[in-house]
Amino acid sequence: MRILLVDDNNTNLKLLTKLVGKLDNCVALPFASPDAVLSALPDLDFDVAIIDYQMPVYNGVELFTEIVRFEKYAQVPVIFVTADKDMTTRMAALNAGAIDFLTKPVNPVEFQARVQNIVSLAEARRQLANQAENLRREVERAVGELRLREREIIHRLTLAAGYKDPETSRHTLRVAAYSEAIAVELGLPEHQCHDIRLAAPMHDIGKVAMPDTVLLKQGKLTEAEYRQMQSHAQIGSDILAQSHSSLLQLASEIAASHHERWDGQGYPNRLVGEAIPIAGRIVCIADNFDALTTERPYKPAWTYERTVEHILGRAGTQFDPHCIAAFERALPKIHEIMERDRHEREREAAEQFRSRPGEKVA
Numbered sequence: 444m445r446i447l448l449v450d451d452n453n454t455n456l457k458l459l460t461k462l463v464g465k466l467d468n469c470v471a472l473p474f475a476s477p478d479a480v481l482s483a484l485p486d487l488d489f490d491v492a493i494i495d496y497q498m499p500v501y502n503g504v505e506l507f508t509e510i511v512r513f514e515k516y517a518q519v520p521v522i523f524v525t526a527d528k529d530m531t532t533r534m535a536a537l538n539a540g541a542i543d544f545l546t547k548p549v550n551p552v553e554f555q556a557r558v559q560n561i562v563s564l565a566e567a568r569r570q571l572a573n574q575a576e577n578l579r580r581e582v583e584r585a586v587g588e589l590r591l592r593e594r595e596i597i598h599r600l601t602l603a604a605g606y607k608d609p610e611t612s613r614h615t616l617r618v619a620a621y622s623e624a625i626a627v628e629l630g631l632p633e634h635q636c637h638d639i640r641l642a643a644p645m646h647d648i649g650k651v652a653m654p655d656t657v658l659l660k661q662g663k664l665t666e667a668e669y670r671q672m673q674s675h676a677q678i679g680s681d682i683l684a685q686s687h688s689s690l691l692q693l694a695s696e697i698a699a700s701h702h703e704r705w706d707g708q709g710y711p712n713r714l715v716g717e718a719i720p721i722a723g724r725i726v727c728i729a730d731n732f733d734a735l736t737t738e739r740p741y742k743p744a745w746t747y748e749r750t751v752e753h754i755l756g757r758a759g760t761q762f763d764p765h766c767i768a769a770f771e772r773a774l775p776k777i778h779e780i781m782e783r784d785r786h787e788r789e790r791e792a793a794e795q796f797r798s799r800p801g802e803k804v805a
């Protein structure tokens with residue numbers, strides 16, 4: 444324990460220093476003037492302060508008021524040494540946070556007993572603070588681990604869906620990145636933008652329940668097949684629903700709402716306007732943008748320009764106009780994501796070709 448001693452009387456300071464030296468595991472930090480303490484304060488480190496009340500320029504209380512301005516000393520216990528038995532002085536000291544008094548001339552036995560008590564108190568406080576800090580770290584670690592598990596579940600579910608769905612896992616990851624870019628431009632809180640990115644890849648998880656004859660059909664779907672296909676939104680939501688994980692709850696909400704339309708003509712629940720969850724409104728735009736800019740069995744890839752024009756033209760009918768404004772602001776980022784993905788795909792295709800020449804690369 445480091446004990447700050449401040450006394451303008453040299454004889455007293457020496458006595459206090461000697462007495463502290465006799466206490467177990469205690470080191471004295473003696474100062475003969477408040478000024479000297481104040482200039483050394485930023486780098487000082489002490490656990491208990493023993494301050495003479497009556498000093499020139501600054502009295503003990505004034506000095507202590509300056510000391511506790513530093514956050515690291517805010518909880519330091521202080522004892523004032525006073526010749527004064529005057530109630531006003533003592534009240535001022537108590538109001539300043541004094542935990543005890545020593546009366547001059549200091550009695551060594553009394554000093555030993557009182558300071559030892561305060562040192563024990565400071566030790567207990569420090570242990571408590573350490574415990575609280577350890578607990579905080581432990582909770583933080585546990586929460587971090589939980590988030591990792593959640594992400595792993597999402598990743599594995601998305602992988603499982605990838606075996607069934609002809610749309611590659613790249614589609615889901617692009618949709619996630621576009622969605623985050625829109626959410627950021629919409630001004631949603633950072634953690635919400637991040638969660639949308641993590642949950643969005645599962646928007647089509649319900650397609651695992653679609654028969655291959657419908658899901659993989661090359662030609663146009665019949666009316667009945669189309670209706671069956673539409674059920675992937677509700678099925679996806681059901682698969683993810685009722686989880687205790689907030690991320691899976693969000694994923695369920697996105698799965699249920701990513702085909703709803705702002706004008707109420709979407710599915711599965713024909714929700715209108717703001718009744719559609721915001722994450723669903725965002726993912727809906729990202730999903731459409733990606734579906735249009737990539738090749739599908741039933742259509743070639745549209746150009747970026749044509750797709751943007753098509754989507755902007757549907758603000759207020761298919762899409763939420765606020766989300767479309769955010770989409771428009773996010774276009775530089777969206778274009779960058781799209782181009783980066785295209786380069787990666789080309790690089791992967793070239794690598795695949797190098798390892799298996801002659802094989803057709805998709």
Ligand SMILES: [Fe+2]
Pocket residue numbers: 646647675701702
């Ligand atoms: Fe979908």
Ligand SMILES: [Fe+2]
Pocket residue numbers: 618646647730
């Ligand atoms: Fe999709």
